[in-house]
Amino acid sequence: MPSATYAQRRGQIETYFDRTAAESWARLTSDAPVGWVRRTVRAGRDEMRRTVLDWLPADLRGRRVLDAGCGTGAFAVEAARRGAEVVAVDVSPTLVGLARERAAAQGWGGIAFRVGDMLDPAHGRFDHVVAMDSLIHYALPDAVRALAGLAARADRTVAFTFAPRTPALAAMHAVGRLFPRGDRAPAVEPVAEARLLGALAAEPGLAGWWSARTRRVASGFYISQAMELAAP
DSSP, X not given: OOOHHHHHHHHHHHHIIIIISHHXXXXXXXXXXXXXXXXXXXXXXXXXXXXXXXXSOSOOTTXXXXXXXXXXXXXXXXXXXXTOEEEEEESOHHHHHHHHHHHHHTTOTTSEEEESOTTOGGGOOEEEEEESSSSTTSOHHHHHHHHHHHHTTEEEEEEEEEOBOOHHHHHHHHHXXXXXXXXXXXXXXXXXXXXXXXXXXXXXXXXXXXXXEEEEEEETTEEEEEEEEEOO
C-alpha cells in the first residue's frame, strides 16, 4: 500500500498539474513559442523521451506498455506508433483530457488513457513500464517503493527517471525558491546515483532486478537521469 507521505505528495502533484500549471504545461508540451527557460526544458524532455524510447524494441506489436504519469501523452503516442498496446495513466484529469485529444488528433484514439494512481494494480500487467519524470517529486523511500509496485506488474523492463544530485540542479532549486509560493511546482527530490542504487538493492520488492543502463540528460533548466531496470 502507498505510504501516507506518497499519498500527500501525489495530492500536491495533482493540484499543481491539474490547476496551477495546466495551461503552461499544455503550452510547454506543444510547439507553441515559449521563453528560453521553457525551450531548454522542452528540448530536454524531448531528448529524454527519445532516450527511453530507444531502450524499447522498435517493434512493440504484441506487447503492453504502461506510461506511468503520462502527462500530455507524447510518449504514449510514440509507443502506440510502434504497435504497443498502451495504457497511459496520470493523476491530473486535465492533462489526461488533453492527452486523449492530442492522441485522437494524430489518429491514435485506441490508447487507454486513465485518470488515477499509476500504482493501481487494476491497470493490469505489462511487458514494459515507463515512468518519465513522474517519480522525481517523491522522497527516495516512496520512489523506491513505487518502483517495486510497478516492477511487480512488469515482465521485462521498468524505465524511470530521477533528479541527479548535482551542483547545477542545486543552483536551479535555489533560483526556484525565489518565485512566489503559488507559482512553484512541488519540490523535486534530488538523489545521488550511488544512494539510489543502494536503496534499489535493499528493496525486497526489487530482488533480482538489475540496472541495465542509465543516461543523464542536461539541457539548460532540465536535468534528469534515466535508468532502466531489467527483470530477473
